[in-house]
Amino acid sequence: MDETDAKSNGQLSGIYRLVYRVSFLFIAMIFVINIAILLFPPDDYTRMFISDIEAPLIGLGALLALMQAAYRTRKVWPEMARAWLFLSLAQALMVIGDILWAVLELGLDEVPYPSIADVFYLLFYPLLMIAVLWFPVQKQESFGLLKRTLDFFSIILALLAFFWIYIIGPVIESVMRLPYWEKFLGLAYPIGDLIVVGAVSVLVYNRLDRKTGGPIVLILAGLFVMIVTDVIFSIQSIEGTYQSGGIIDLGWVIQYILFWLAALWQIHISHESSNLSKASSNLSDMANTLFSYIPLVGLLAAAGMMYHSSIENLMMSTGVLLIVTIVLWVIVLFRQIVTGLETRRLFRQVDNSLDTVDKQANELEAANRVLELEIAERKRAEERLVFDALHDFLTHLPNRALFIDRLDMAINRTRRLADIPYSVLFLDLDQFKQINDTKGHAAGDELLVLVAKRVSDCVRVNDTVARIGGDEFIILLENAGDDANVFNMAERILDSFKQPFPLAGENIHISVSIGVIVSLTDYENSNDVLRDADIAMYHAKSEGKSRSAIFLPEMRTQTMQRMLIENELRYAIEYSEFRLLYQPLYTLIDHRLVGFEALIRWHNPRMGLVCPDVFIPVAEETGLIIGIGDWVLNEACTQMKKWHKAYPGFDHLSINVNISGRQFAAADFVEKLQNTLKQTGLKPECLKLEITESVLLVGQQMESNLFGSLRDMGVHLQIDDFGTGYSSLSYLQHIPVDVIKIDRSFIQEILHGEKYVELLRAIIRMAHSLGMETTAEGIESEDQRGLLEKMGCNYGQGYLFAKPLDASVVEFELLEVKEHYES
Structure with a gap:
């Protein structure tokens, strides 16, 4: 239910509460007025005036309530709404009749009986019967339907006898001397009451639903009061003793009040359609219980009428009454037989139900045992799920x-x-x-x-x-x-x-x-x-x-720095943040320029100039070194080819490029190298690849044709940082290495101890004996250079000769000026 519906229902509830309060207040006021009249009787005219005014007012209130009941019921039970609608029309005729009665009696000072008002009073009866027939029939089982039918015929038979003996018969005798119109009315009202009796019988027969039976019981009570009042009115009218405003008029007032209350009850039931009205249910059950005694009451009434006929002549002979009594006795007997059969059937149903209950109990017990097992299994499964959710599936340790x-x-x-x-x-x-x-x-x-x-x-x-x-x-x-x-x-x-x-x-x-x-x-x-x-x-x-x-906290700083380096490295090539510097290599014996080593530098906008010792390990670990190495190789080869073209006298110069272990181990390394040489046009013999001893260890485990392919291409291999690793000496005889580059750490110590001199001398002799040349890295003084020259070292590089230079500086200071190092 949305907010609009809730608000609308709340407003309706407020209106209905107001209607209930006004209705009960008016009914209470009428009750007080009539009690006062009974306790303190006024004169005849005042009583007549009050009776003629209150009857149409109360009838009108009942009419409005009945119409509202029909309207409200239409939304819930359309068929029942028609019954309440015809009941409203019947009540409207009664109200019109009361108004005409009051106008004739009070306004025109005429006797209202007989009058035009009687026409509307008599039309009430057929509309009432139509309304009763529209009330929904309650579904019954075969025995219940048979008992209701017997009850219906017993009440009809008893009431027909009663009405004929005490009402219709005497009326027929009395009206024979009256004028035609009064004769007609004298018979019409008893016949109308007989119709009302039939309506009551029909309602009692099969239309008292537990949910909506309460209002119908009030309608029945009102009709019963109406029958009694009409009978008394007919007798008094025939005998000429009826007086308007007398106590008999309270019967119709009570009838209207009961109709009014029934309508209010029906409105309440319709408004609370989802709830079973407890009062309606109880009243319906009570009425149905009382109505089951109707055949017995009819039989007793017939016996009473027989006794009355034995002491006084009635409109029905004793013989006919005897037949009626016998028929009623047969109905009562037959009803008892039906009740007995129904009771036996109920006992059988109870026995069957008990057997079914026992069977179901056994099945339920078995099902419970199965369910207990399933619950236990499910509990174990849930425990396993909880354990699996919180533990490692392999080691069963917490996850x-x-x-x-x-x-x-x-x-x-x-x-x-x-x-x-x-x-x-x-x-x-x-x-x-x-x-x-x-x-x-x-x-x-x-x-x-x-x-x-x-x-x-x-x-x-x-x-x-x-x-x-x-x-x-x-x-x-x-x-x-x-x-x-x-x-x-x-x-x-x-x-x-x-x-x-x-x-x-x-x-x-x-x-x-x-x-x-x-x-x-x-x-x-x-x-x-x-x-x-x-x-x-x-x-x-x-x-x-x-x-x-x-x-330690500084570890976190280092890690953050490493992450920053890694992230920035991923875009360094794209943003052209790398550049190459070139450090010259000279022959130590004649100081002749033979080539350059390409050294990468990285200038990052956020970190500034980043040292290769800082970012190269990160690139190695993350695999970014492959892309960087490919860029260095291509850039170095391209630059060297430019110098060969620009300076033909230096077309013998070579370029040394450092190759990382991951780059060297890549399956497509040789293919990339061939493509680079082909695209740049550099002669293979002018390219020297520098690899470390760790790469040698990896290379030894790879296919032997890798080194063969490099040798066939004419590309030279050099061992970089020789002496800082281990276990590489045994590989020198198997790998086509051309030059051994002695690490700078040895060069820095040769002037500080004889053992370093002897170690360097041994390395150089070993290399020469294997057909290899040597290059000394990090030469910073003339003494170092002279000592290395005496040892027979072939090449040298270091700050003594030149720092790593930009390509333009190389061209201006070296290639365009001199070829030899000047000491």
């Missing part, structure tokens, strides 16, 4: 959701009770991806289960170990104590990983890196705790793995 819930509670408890310390350890397996890839995912899952058990064995019962995804575990230490205790717990876990894990018939060694949050005191939410623990864990990995790192 991220449960851990965060416990971590939030720990943070709140720390805020209230600072003396209960909590700590967090964030664990990440170091070699898990390698094991997962080589041994398979099933073995990886088995390893995670073993790790979960081993970590759980290291902590206390009240601590929480959770798996939050992949190979990441996290621990919440409750009442952890001081920093030393937390550190000892981390060390205990690290020590436990020194023992191998039995996996697929092998002993697998794996390490773990741990990030530590010592205290939750400074935290407001769990997300910040997880973030900082993760930062500390990655710091431990960057420090060499298989260790723990306690979170």
